Amino acid sequence: MSAGRLLDFDAAADAGAGLAGGKGTTLGRLRRYGLPVPAGFVVASTAYADFFAADLHAAAKAAGHEADALAALRRRIAAKPLPAALSEALADELRRRGWETTPLAVRSSAPMEDSRRASFAGIHHSVLNVAGAAALADAVRAVWASLWTPQAVAYRTRLELPPAAAAMAVVVMPLLAARSAGVAFSCDPASGRDDRLVVSAVRGLGEALVGGLEAGEEIVVGEDCFDERIAILSRRPARQRSAIVADAAGGTRQQACADGGEILTDADALALAALVRDAANALDFAEPWFDLEWVQDDTGFHLVQARPVTARPWHTYPGLAGQHAIWTNGNTRDVVPQPVNAADWASMRRLINLYLEQGYRLAGYPLLPGAQRGALFSGRLYLNVSFIQWEGFDALGVSPQAMNALLGGHHAEIAVPTVRWRDRLRRIGRLVRYLAGVAGRRRHGRAQAAAAFADCRRWRSEDLAALPDTALGERLRSLFAHVRRQDGLQFLQGSSGGNLHTLLEAVDKEFPGEGQALVAALMAGQEASVSAQQGYDLVGLARIADAEPAVRDWLRAGAPHDPGRLPADSPFRAALAAFLDRHGHRGVYESYLRSPRWRENPAWLLSTLADLAGVDTAALAARQQAAADAAWQRLRARLPRWRLALLRKLVEGAIADGNDRELARSAFTAYSEVGRRLLLEAGRRLRERGALDAADGVFHLLPGELCAALAGTLPAAALRARIAGRAVRFAEWTAAPAPDVVIDGAAGIAETFADDSAATIDADGRVWRGVAVGTGCGEGVARLIDHPEAGHRLAPGEILVAPSTDPAWTPLFLKAGGLVMETGGYLSHGATVAREFGIPAVVNLPGIRGALADGRRVRVDGLAGRVEFLD
Structure with missing residues (x-):
């Protein structure tokens, strides 16, 4: 192509919006990702800059917003010849492509057009039915001139766009012989629901629909939350008087249409919806909300434009109308601290809602259909705390302040209405329904956990290499659907705060300001959760290793640990096998499918044993019992026996809730180990075929993309392009700081980082x-540990200062003299295990790791929730 002034779509994808404009860049990306985009090219914005020399710049500056002056400027643009080199390049390109007489569509592609900030929908000009080099030159000038209409100038001014936004690339494509065309949204543009797709269709070309001249057929397609299959939910017949169609000569003409009738068959509508969803996810799986223009000809569907939905409404409860959406990672950062890639988001996206809905369903609370409580910001997982606060308040009367304490994080509280007596009665009724059903739901969840471990043990023994490609892909889809249907496990995972909340309120009422510490003491040393038991079992394994000299020396040598080299009759080898059979599905940062499990590679696990052999579990048990006894003694001194009996029931319930939560987490982790095996097997096959450089590239793919790759319907080049694009973005996410709180409001996104959070600090910072x-x-x-693999730096009795913790950190809790955590609340994993082990712990201190030097002495006061810098 000519000296960088003309770009094919592949070059446009690389060039970016500055040269190829928003539309040209996006079309290039879609084509690169294997989507059906017609062939075409882009006249780069540099050609416009060459054309719009100093004389036109001066005229544009002088014109300002004056309509007559702008009209004069547009006439000058239309009359000015293109530079000779550009005219020749356009003619050569048409000859090279065999398009000298082909009718073309010539469309605008300004640098910020079709971006998340500005759509420019209907602002700039498109020219259809352009044939020949001379007509193409005229059309290019017409598109350039549309930068200087009053509406275009006003739009740039209103959005406060920089002067560089007044530039223009031009997209040139063949004009397709459309049977039908239209616009499709990968979300519902009216409600904002992201489990809906909306298709608008007209007969012929879509210009009348896009221009608002005709009302086409509207089809709403819904996504099933379990298996993500789509189905037509509703149709609104077309009210189309005329259609723009291609004539016999390849041009366009208007043709009269009868009202009503289906434009797209059900099969075509579903095929188009699937294409739209795939295109949106390919462009941005984290925010897949796009408005796409499409055309259907005799060969199928084609995408001719894609732009982000710039003003997606917040689909929310009426009681939150007018308030901002508050997003926090104060709770999720505990177990999902790193960026989330495509495979992980596919499993988390709907599962988060199912976790948080089960308790309210049991209570009979009318949940908002299609509510989305999870999102990605900077690639990290955030929860919509506005929803969580509102549902807790509206359903059961839990105050936003109390909900914040359970969640952790430093975020605002929503505004709630005055409570009326009718509201109280409804909440009492829901609480009664919840209490009546909770025991059965917990039994159901525990049964599902037992089934999960049994099923996963059986699935792990399966020879995946023997499965055909289609069966492997279907197995992955069915696993995701199966996990989403584990309603009992979801209940255990997401509905474990009721007893704890009630217990905290009851104790704090009697001992204001001390409720959190006293409850932690009351819950210390009781029945161990699976996470705590994992720690105790690890100590037992360490003692067996320490008692076997050859193993002890082998572990302390620091060489790569291969248990297969141990003697067959080694007691430690048998004990390790038993440990891995029970806990081998766990791992470091196990919430991610991409993370290896201990069963795959126990090296890190083995590296912890040398430090754990000396852990005094008897002293730990004594400390736990002493804390609990002291707390009960204080309660007995103040409360009557009947109140003490109620509190004991609440403590038992809170302990069971926490243990069930950890049990559910373990069961879901067992499922994810199976999913990881399926993904890596698919990756191995694709790597052998040359479609992947490494098997772990599959973690950048969504299940639908992976199935298409296995079936051969997604070409290897497109597969590689999608993975490469996401790998670059993942690296950007990893390097970017994660905000503590995100506010999505009328003025856009506002982020609050931990360094300027609302952490409570004394004036001297001590x-x-x-x-x-x-x-x-x-x-x-104080020992600042960034990752559990650096846990060897923590000496017994030192204070563990961590950004967040997941079950892989549990061995460190056994050594620590106290815990300080930047994030987390009363329901976080770190809080649960710290209570069980009875160690002093204070969490939800964003920014403390930046203020605290490694090796400085600190005092952790788990009674008052204080961390004091001593020296």
């Missing part, structure tokens, strides 16, 4: 106050 989740006081050297 005392930080957070949420007390573990009992007692501890004093020692």
